[in-house]
Amino acid sequence: xxxxxxxxxxxxxxxxxxxxxxxxxxxxxxxxxxxxxxxxxxxxxxxxxxxxxxxxxxxxxxxxxxxxxxxxxxxxxxxxxxxxxxxxxxxxxxxxxxxxxxxxxxxxxxxxxxxxxxxxxxxxxxxxxxxxxxxxxxxxxxxxxxxxxxxxxxxxxxxxxxxxxxxxxxxxxxxxxxxxxxxxxxxxxxxxxxxxxxxxxxxxxxxxxxxxxxxxxxxxxxxxxxxxxxxxxxxxxxxxxxxxxxxxxxxxxxxxxxxxx
Numbered sequence: 001x002x003x004x005x006x007x008x009x010x011x012x013x014x015x016x017x018x019x020x021x022x023x024x025x026x027x028x029x030x031x032x033x034x035x036x037x038x039x040x041x042x043x044x045x046x047x048x049x050x051x052x053x054x055x056x057x058x059x060x061x062x063x064x065x066x067x068x069x070x071x072x073x074x075x076x077x078x079x080x081x082x083x084x085x086x087x088x089x090x091x092x093x094x095x096x097x098x099x100x101x102x103x104x105x106x107x108x109x110x111x112x113x114x115x116x117x118x119x120x121x122x123x124x125x126x127x128x129x130x131x132x133x134x135x136x137x138x139x140x141x142x143x144x145x146x147x148x149x150x151x152x153x154x155x156x157x158x159x160x161x162x163x164x165x166x167x168x169x170x171x172x173x174x175x176x177x178x179x180x181x182x183x184x185x186x187x188x189x190x191x192x193x194x195x196x197x198x199x200x201x202x203x204x205x206x207x208x209x210x211x212x213x214x215x216x217x218x219x220x221x222x223x224x225x226x227x228x229x230x231x232x233x234x235x236x237x238x239x240x241x242x243x244x245x246x247x248x249x250x251x252x253x254x255x256x257x258x259x260x261x
Contacts, residue, residue: 001023001024001026001059001060001061001062001162001195002023002024002047002058002059002060002077002164002195002197003022003023003024003058003059004020004021004022004023004043004046004047004056004057004058005021005056005057005058005059006019006020006021006055006056006057007019007020007021007043007046007053007055007056007057007058008020008053008054008055008056009039009042009046009051009053009054009055010054015219016039016042016219017039017042017043017046017053017219017220018218018219018220019055019056019220020039020043020056020216020219020220020221021056021221022214022221022224024047024164024195024197024212025195025211025212025226026162026195027190027193027194027195028190028195028196028211028212029186029187029190029196029198029209029210029211029212030195030196030197030198030210030211030212030213030214031197031198031199031200031206031209031210031212031213031214032044032197032198032199032200032214032216033200033203033206033213033214033215033216034215034216034217034222034239035217035239035240035241038216038217038218038219038239039216039218039219040199040216041168041169041199043216044079044166044168044197044199045168046058047166047197048077048079048166049065049066049068049073049077050079052066060073060076060077060164061162070102071102074101074102074152075102075103075152075153075161076153076161076162076163076164077153077163077164077165077166078099078148078149078150078152078153078163078164078165078166079149079166079167079168080145080146080149080165080166080167080168080170081145081168081169081170082168082169082170082171082172082173083138083141083142083173084141084145086133086134089132089133089134089135090132090133091129091130091131091132091133092120092125092128092129092130092131092132092133092136092144092147093116093117093120093129093130095133095144095145095148096116096119096120096144096147096148096151097112097113097116097151098148099116099119099147099148099149099150099151099152100112100115100116100151100152102152115151115154116147116151117129118154119147119148119150119151119154120144120147122147122150122185123143123144123146123147123150123181123185124143124181125140125143125144125147128140128144138173138174139174139175139177139178142170142173142174142178142182143178143181143182146170146182146185146186149165150165150189153165153194155192155193155194162193162195163193163194163195164194164195164196164197165186165189165194165195165196165197166197166198167186167196167197167198167199167200168199169199169200169201170182170186170198171183171200171202171205172201179205183198183205183209186198186209187209198210203236203257203259204256204257206228207228207256207257210228211226212224212225212226213225213226213228213231215231215235215239217238217239222235222239223235229255233246236257240259242259242260242261243259243260243261244257244258244259245257245258245259245260246258
């Protein structure tokens with residue numbers, strides 16, 4: 001379990017996060033919600049150990065993140081950002097192999113190469129393994145990056161150590177097909193005892209995929225729930241500065257939000 005305790009973060013005296021405490025649900029799809037500037041990415045960077053909080057603590061399974069050796073933390077959690085720039089024309093499989101760096105010394109083993117192959121297969125990019133990364137489309141590059149983080153936290157059948165996948169707005173530049181593919185795959189990892197934490201902007205997409213929701217507003221945790229329908233309409237309207245209407249899908253009967261100004 002990843003736990004955030006009384007975390008605050010300041011930059012030049014400006015408070016970005018204000019004493020946030022929460023526990024991400026183990027082996028569930030956790031979603032961080034909030035408007036631009038709410039502190040979502042800052043919270044995720046602190047939760048992953050990429051940024052030190054000004055106050056408070058982050059714990060991984062009861063151990064302070066700051067006390068974990070870098071390699072141990074890298075083998076426990078991986079982070080997928082919305083876009084990763086690579087200056088060198090590496091083949092796709094070599095980009096994915098970067099995810100195995102925390103697991104081997106001087107050279108990758110046969111098992112490392114096997115995991116890279118399986119990760120590429122999972123994201124549907126095995127046939128592009130030899131193609132240079134910069135020549136891939138944006139969606140294909142994101143698939144390769146997803147394969148990289150999958151390889152980083154690859155969990156063998158007999159493994160007992162929990163693993164965590166953090167997604168920082170991973171679908172913001174993708175078309176609908178790639179969005180669904182990426183989120184479906186992330187969701188499927190829960191069956192492999194992987195905890196997923198994602199920042200998602202589209203509320204209806206977030207409510208469809210999520211199991212637990214953490215709504216940030218002005219650097220504070222405004223609401224936390226495991227039921228998407230429990231978030232009050234008035235709160236959504238106030239936080240996102242929109243008018244919200246609950247609408248039923250005429251084909252399925254499922255409810256979704258429609259927003260207007």
